[in-house]
Amino acid sequence: MGIREEIYYEGGPHVGDLILNLLFGLTVIGIPLAVGAIVRALWLRYRITDRRVTVTGGWMGRDRTDVIYAEIVKIVKVPRAIGLWGDMVLTLRNGSRLEMRAIPNFREVYEYINERVVAKNPEYSAAAK
DSSP states (O other), X not given: OOOOOOEEEEEOSOXXXXXXXXXXXXXXXXXXXXXXXXXXXXXXXXXXXXXXXXEEESGGGOEEEXXXXXXXXXXXXXXXXXXXXXXXXXXXXXXXXXXXEEEETHHHHHHHHHHHHHHHOHHHHHHHO
C-alpha cells in the first residue's frame, strides 16, 4: 500500500498545440513542427500531484521522470498561443532541467507547483523574495 496522492492534473499536452502545428505542417518548413506535435500528442503525459510532478514521454511513452517538489529550485514559464497554453522548465538541485511543453491552463498549474515548492523547499522561498 503506497502513499496516497491527490492528483491536480493528469493528461497530455493542449490539443491547440497539435492543431496549430498541423496547420504549420502544410508548409515544407513546418513539417518537423507537425511531426513533433503528433509525437507529443500520442505519447507525452503529465501527472501533477500534491507530492510530485511526473512526465511520461519518449518513443512510445517509455521514459518516465518523477520530480519531488523539494528538488525544484527554479521554475520558468512561457506562454504560447496568446496564453491558451504554455511551457514550463523546472530546474532541479543537481542542475538538470525538466521541460514541460504545451501545458493546458499553465498559469494555474504554475501557481499550484509554485505553492508546493515554496512549502517544501526553504531555499526556494528565500530566493523568490
